[in-house]
């Protein structure tokens with residue numbers, strides 16, 4: 001089957017490598033949005049004539065398209081490193097879905113990341129990349145950061161239908177509401193969704209000019225997911241009675257057979273689920289939707305604590321418990337989160353039945369041993385911090401890369417927003433958001449100053465060599 005993966009960061013690369021390892025017959029296509037990502041992923045050697053011109057800022061006189069490269073499909077190779085041992089996963093297709101290569105090259109040229117020769121090379125890539133831009137997308141696995149999801153799916157919108165399946169594998173909450181409102185307002189036209197939680201610890205090694213992606217799989221976790229079939233897919237499901245995929249009040253486990261349909265064109269949900277379940281090394285598990293929702297909220301607590309604190313203090317996950325302050329801070333974040341979720345569940349009609357029927361749930365807080373009670377969330381956070389101790393959290397990675405934004409608005413920011421809606425103060429989570437944003441601002445200013453200084457030094461070196 002043809003599986004599209006949107007976002008070729010560490011999570012996208014991990015999924016692509018595992019899909020490739022599990023089934024050599026899959027066509028796996030990485031959709032990337034920047035020419036730099038194409039450059040990093042495509043195992044295409046620039047022709048020797050390009051290397052000269054590939055100096056940022058130097059006009060290209062020799063940038064011609066290598067005729068041989070035109071017929072050669074652009075393919076990506078991903079290297080996965082586990083305990084120091086590396087494995088290659090090749091033959092992955094690349095689709096460039098960003099702005100035109102010319103304008104992107106122009107835009108990035110000033111930062112020195114692409115030279116004019118890359119414009120030519122990207123044009124060659126665009127011709128050789130195996131895709132037609134208007135082909136229907138049956139299965140789209142979204143691994144872009146929460147804050148970029150809507151804008152990343154937007155250009156693909158016309159290629160998605162109610163018979164497509166979108167798999168969301170991201171940190172943070174609030175993404176589905178945003179996508180439904182902005183891209184799929186009509187429920188009849190909405191694709192099937194698979195909502196997943198990934199607890200593997202992974203990070204990306206800087207490419208250092210290599211033409212391939214290298215990720216480090218630092219900690220083994222799980223891939224747990226639940227399904228939300230689209231309305232038209234529900235209509236054609238073979239099992240109509242006692243189907244837990246159709247009725248969340250049925251408490252039996254969901255199995256792929258529950259997703260079998262009578263129309264062959266509507267089978268993308270079943271096929272996508274099977275493809276994910278084949279990725280044994282990811283420890284995949286298909287859950288009831290209620291279980292999936294629960295896991296997502298537990299993961300939200302993990303992210304609210306680990307991602308914010310590692311980003312603020314610039315440390316790997318495992319360093320956090322070194323401070324005596326960690327448990328107290330983590331507990332304050334989890335307690336606030338738990339109270340906000342309890343208030344939210346009291347007002348929502350669409351939450352998992354498990355919560356609606358919970359006897360002891362007094363609508364202000366969860367009972368002491370409940371999975372969403374503050375102390376239980378804290379215990380889980382402490383465990384994950386140790387299990388992923390070598391990991392650079394995704395938010396810290398954003399800070400270190402001086403990204404435009406971080407996922408913090410979909411983590412602690414999501415809790416703060418929900419708290420405001422229910423009149424529950426969230427001072428600790430508010431502060432985490434502000435501190436992470438401050439950290440990013442400071443990095444951005446420091447980087448800009450460093451670049452300006454380097455540019456000044458380069459120009460004074462040039463003028464002194466001109467005057468010799």
Ligand SMILES: CC(C)(CO)[C@@H](O)C(=O)[O-]
Nearest residue numbers: 171306388391392393394
């Ligand atoms: C589990 C986790 C915190 C591990 O680093 C991960 O979700 C991350 O990096 O965001």
